[in-house]
Amino acid sequence: MATKGPSKSSEQSGTGAANSNKSGLRKPVFVKVDSLKPGTNGHTLIVKVLTSNTVLSKKPRNTMSFRGSQNQNTRIAECLIGDETGTILFTARNNQVDLMKPDNTLILRNAKIDMFKGSMRLAVDKWGRIEVTEPENFVVKEDNNLSLVEYELVDSLKPGTNGHTLIVKVLTSNTVLSKKPRNTMSFRGPQNQNTRIAECLIGDETGTILFTARNNQVDLMKPDNTLILRNAKIDMFKGSMRLAVDKWGRIEVTEPENFVVKEDNNLSLVEYELVNVVEES
Template sequence: MSSTTTNKAGTASAQQSNAKPGLRKPVFVKVSDLKPGTSGHTLVVKVINATTVLQKGRSVSQHLRQSRISECLIGDETGTILFTARNEQVDLMKPDSTVIIRNAKIDMFKGSMRLAVDKWGRIEVTEPAKFVVKDNNNLSLVEYELVSVVEE
């Protein structure tokens, strides 16, 4: 009887190793926790405003492809940061809406931080948040300088 139990347990663990890895619970971070050169951030933020910085259409083999980029000021109760929304993301980033941003990364643009979501991330509109955005702590206004360290 014990050999049957071991056999079933062995079969179960073999099935688990073939299965997709289990989804991890997201770890939500605050805007003030964001640092240059980091990625994999999940956060809940309010969209304060959105400004279109690029909108152009180009013909690719008789299909018109729109290329749109908006800079959106987003924030939570710890601070704000500029988010670069591309193409379909622009439609989700409406002022006064609350969004969950998953797997976001920090890009550097002219020495300041921008939050962005590439094809591995996701943006979803959610219920309006109850927090008040702390708008006097804009992380995109902090200028960073790349310093190269030379060892002797």
């Protein structure tokens, strides 16, 4: 008696499961605008277009290439896009400009962050894609424009200043204090956290500076880590500058940057002297 082979429906089911598994591997992870950081790429977002301003529209020269005559205009538009968490400027090029109509809802696939004069811009190159999709019902948070945040360079830091946002690499981290707490009580309960302080050398392509890390910050200060320091301030220690982030700021570990730290320009080696001003009677 002949043995029946597997049914067609079961074969289709198996194929469908395999395809489902394959498609599952490719499923994109959608991120929000306020999670974007310098030096990152591979982002997939759903955004609305708020404004689109053409900054370049250049007709081509009558030139020939191996692809034939080059007849396409070069167009660049600076577009403000966003979602319910914030906004960011998007640099649209050539055919992308046509998609950037105000009120359009877009899916940006494999978008990347470029830096322009110290601030972030979002872009999609030939490895990504822009799709116009159905309108979303979220309200764009227009008071959180990530492109208005200016990332400063280390060599621009000066004594007595604060509110700095920088991207730096950690070169060294040395613990200078690790103190166990006494068995004391406060209105918050028992104090069980160690007091830790580390002196860390951090820097960017313009120079280095010593950073004073406290308690949980010490764990982030691992050599070769790339960090974003938000609302950092300059403290003075024995006449030289130290960078610090207090409770009003934030430290974030981010994707590695490709700059080379300029180690021969240590701002913390510059000693500032006090000048006594004598008033004339």
